[in-house]
Amino acid sequence: MKQVVQLLKHGGVEVWDVPTPAIRPGGALVLTHSSLISTGTERAAIDFSRLSLVGKARQRPDLVRQVLNKARRDGLLEAVRTARSRLDNPLPMGYSCAGIVLETGAQLSDVRVGDPVACAGAGYANHAQVNYVPRNLIVPLPLDGQGRHIPFDQASFAAVGAIALHAVRLAGTQIGESAAVIGLGLVGLLIGQILKAQSCRVIGVDPIDSRRDLATLIGLDSVSDPQNAEMNCIQVEPAGVDCVFIAAAGKDHGPTHLAAALARDRAKIVAVGAIPLDLPRREYYRKELSLVVSRSYGPGRYDSEYEDYGRDYPVGYVRWTERENMRAFLNLLANRRVNVEPLITHRIPVDSAPSAYEMLSRPDVLSVVIQYPANTPSLPASGVITTKIGALSKSTNDRKKIGLSFIGAGMFAKDVLLPAVRRMESVELRGVISAGGLNAR
Numbered sequence: 150m151k152q153v154v155q156l157l158k159h160g161g162v163e164v165w166d167v168p169t170p171a172i173r174p175g176g177a178l179v180l181t182h183s184s185l186i187s188t189g190t191e192r193a194a195i196d197f198s199r200l201s202l203v204g205k206a207r208q209r210p211d212l213v214r215q216v217l218n219k220a221r222r223d224g225l226l227e228a229v230r231t232a233r234s235r236l237d238n239p240l241p242m243g244y245s246c247a248g249i250v251l252e253t254g255a256q257l258s259d260v261r262v263g264d265p266v267a268c269a270g271a272g273y274a275n276h277a278q279v280n281y282v283p284r285n286l287i288v289p290l291p292l293d294g295q296g297r298h299i300p301f302d303q304a305s306f307a308a309v310g311a312i313a314l315h316a317v318r319l320a321g322t323q324i325g326e327s328a329a330v331i332g333l334g335l336v337g338l339l340i341g342q343i344l345k346a347q348s349c350r351v352i353g354v355d356p357i358d359s360r361r362d363l364a365t366l367i368g369l370d371s372v373s374d375p376q377n378a379e380m381n382c383i384q385v386e387p388a389g390v391d392c393v394f395i396a397a398a399g400k401d402h403g404p405t406h407l408a409a410a411l412a413r414d415r416a417k418i419v420a421v422g423a424i425p426l427d428l429p430r431r432e433y434y435r436k437e438l439s440l441v442v443s444r445s446y447g448p449g450r451y452d453s454e455y456e457d458y459g460r461d462y463p464v465g466y467v468r469w470t471e472r473e474n475m476r477a478f479l480n481l482l483a484n485r486r487v488n489v490e491p492l493i494t495h496r497i498p499v500d501s502a503p504s505a506y507e508m509l510s511r512p513d514v515l516s517v518v519i520q521y522p523a524n525t526p527s528l529p530a531s532g533v534i535t536t537k538i539g540a541l542s543k544s545t546n547d548r549k550k551i552g553l554s555f556i557g558a559g560m561f562a563k564d565v566l567l568p569a570v571r572r573m574e575s576v577e578l579r580g581v582i583s584a585g586g587l588n589a590r
Contacts, residue, residue, distance in 0.1 A: 150526035152587060153276035153502045153519070154239035162242065162503045167586040169526050170281040174254040175459040177282060179268055180525055182301035184246035184276045186502075186517040187309055188335055189398055189422070191242060192509040241587055243276035243519075245269055245308030247290070247301040251525065256459070257284055265290040265298045269308035269446060269475055270456060276502060278521050281584070284459035285449060288475045291483040299482050302496065302518045306339075306489045309516075310478035311446035311471055313339035316421045317347075318469055319441050320392040324348045327390040329382060329411045331404050332397030332422055333360040333372075335515050338492060340394050340421070341369045346486040352385055354378045354407070357512045367491060375407055382411045389413030389436075398422035405429065412438055419443050446471035492516055550577040557583060 152167050172178050219227070247267045250260050260266055268274040270286040288307060290298040298304075313336050322328060328344050330337045333355035344351045345368050353364040353372040361372040373381040382390065393408040393416065402425055408418045409432035417439045420426065428440065448462065449455035449471040455462070462470055469477070481487040495517045497505050505517045553576050555562055570576050 150278035150586065151499050151521070152278070153242045153499065154587065155242050157238065157240055162506045163239075164500055164502055165239070165587075167277075169279045170586045171584040172252045172254055173281060173283075173584065174256040175284050176254050177250050177257055177260060177266075177284075177287060178252040179246070179248045179266060179280050179282055179287070180251050181246050181248040181276075181278055181280060181521050182523075183248070183305040183521070184243050184274070184519045185305040185309060186243070186276070186505055186509070186519065187245065188509050188514060188516060190244070191506070239587060241272060241275040241277070244271040244274050245305055246274045246276070246280065247304035247307065248280075248521075250287075251279065259284060260287055260289055265301070265304070267304040267307035267475060267479060269311065269471065273456075274308065276499065276519055277586075278499070278526055279586075283457055285455055285461060285470070285472045288472060288479060291476075291480050293483045294485070299479065302493065302520070303482055303489050304479060305518060306482070306492075306516075307475045307479055308446060309335060310339055310481075310487070310489075311474035312336055312421070312443075314343055314474045314478050314481075315445070315447040315469070315471075316340055316394060316396075316419050316443040317343050318447070318474075319443050320394065320417055320419050322347060322349055322392055326350075326392065327386045328352070328392045328394065329354060329378075329390045329408075330369075330394045330396055331355075331375075331378075331407060331411075332395065333357070333364045334396060334398075335492060336421055337394070337396030338364060338367060338515070339487065339489075340396060342367055342487045343481065345369070346481060350385065352378075352382055352390065352411070354411075359513055360515075363491060363515075367488060375403065378407060379410050386413070389416060391416055393418045394421055395419070395424055396421045398424060400425060402427060402429075406432065409433055409436065409438060412436060415439070417441065447474045493518055496520055549575075551575055552577050552579045554578075554580040554582065 150167060150169050151164050154165050155162050250262050250264045250266055253262060267288050267290060268282045268286055273282045273286055274280060290304050293299055317340060324347055327350040329352040330341050331354045333353050341351050341353055341364060351369045353369045354375055355361050356374050364372045371381055371385050389412050393412050395404045395408055397404045404424055406429055412418060414436050420442045444450055447469055448467045454460045492515050494514050497517060497519060499519050499521050502519055508514045553570060
């Protein structure tokens with residue numbers, strides 16, 4: 150099958166042919182029809198990978214500490230070798246897609262084979278023809294007013310839509326309140342539409358003309374550039390807005406200052422984008438503002454028990470998990486309360502995916518939908534994936550060599566065991582058995 154991967158060493162994006170993943174008890178195999186390239190998250194990953202080693206170290210001092218700890222434990226040469234090995238490993242791209250269920254695990258009863266679904270999760274809802282997705286990251290597609298399932302290209306917005314919806318929930322906005330959205334990229338425009346579905350008055354702020362025009366088209370009440378935002382806000386809400394969403398990203402402190410200027414006394418500010426949080430204390434103190442940092446799609450995110458193993462939270466204690474936020478956003482699409490069609494700037498076949506990533510820096514590109522062939526790649530019958538790696542062997546016909554295969558191809562196997570075995574002249578590598586197609590390759 151085809152899968153889009155990023156090479157961390159130099160930041161390049163390629164389409165690889167890899168084995169299909171294996172089914173596991175708590176999830177499903179999904180044949181992808183559409184997946185969404187997020188211009189924010191995925192562009193940030195590309196920008197990071199294209200930095201020099203020094204640049205990467207400056208942005209991720211936590212990774213530097215890991216390398217130093219390994220050097221103290223295993224020696225400098227081993228630490229350098231492991232770091233270089235990690236940079237050589239391909240990274241699966243994507244975290245939001247939609248398609249048809251091909252096969253279900255023994256413990257999965259929520260969906261059936263043939264159901265149209267939306268999927269989320271980095272490492273699961275990849276830009277790939279077939280994905281294995283655990284239970285809590287799959288949502289069946291709802292029916293619209295005509296009794297039809299919403300289109301796959303729109304359903305591929307489920308994860309990004311859940312991010313926007315979770316931010317709105319954190320704000321606690323009520324019907325008829327006012328809000329400002331700073332940054333009218335993909336997430337900002339979705340936040341604006343969700344707020345309008347709550348009958349809120351919404352002010353949009355962005356320096357790019359085309360994005361302000363689009364915000365007006367989809368129904369925001371007022372838009373302006375950052376320089377005129379305060380005057381515009383005074384005209385719409387003289388006392389200031391009830392809530393401000395910072396959906397911009399970057400190293401500039403401007404959004405946090407502007408948010409304080411637009412907010413009323415004791416308003417709430419929700420930081421959605423990756424921004425510096427060195428706040429101007431005087432401004433926040435004077436109005437007694439509350440700041441909350443929104444964490445992705447909602448409760449369950451970064452919890453391996455929830456995401457990987459499907460252990461849900463009791464609904465009486467956690468009503469809006471990441472899965473339920475996805476479901477609610479899909480219902481907004483089905484009921485035409487949110488319209489993502491104007492936000493899709495390009496649709497491309499999976500083979501052209503690398504060219505799409507070159508477009509992400511353009512201000513007119515909000516989102517790109519990748520489309521996939523309708524044919525179903527062959528699936529493994531045994532529940533495992535096997536790929537031959539005889540190319541690593543120096544002599545496949547040498548009967549004196551010891552034949553060796555690996556079950557499991559995780560980081561430890563790739564970073565430590567496989568390189569060590571490859572240096573052993575008496576050993577011939579025969580194969581790798583792995584549940585993940587990319588690892589098997």
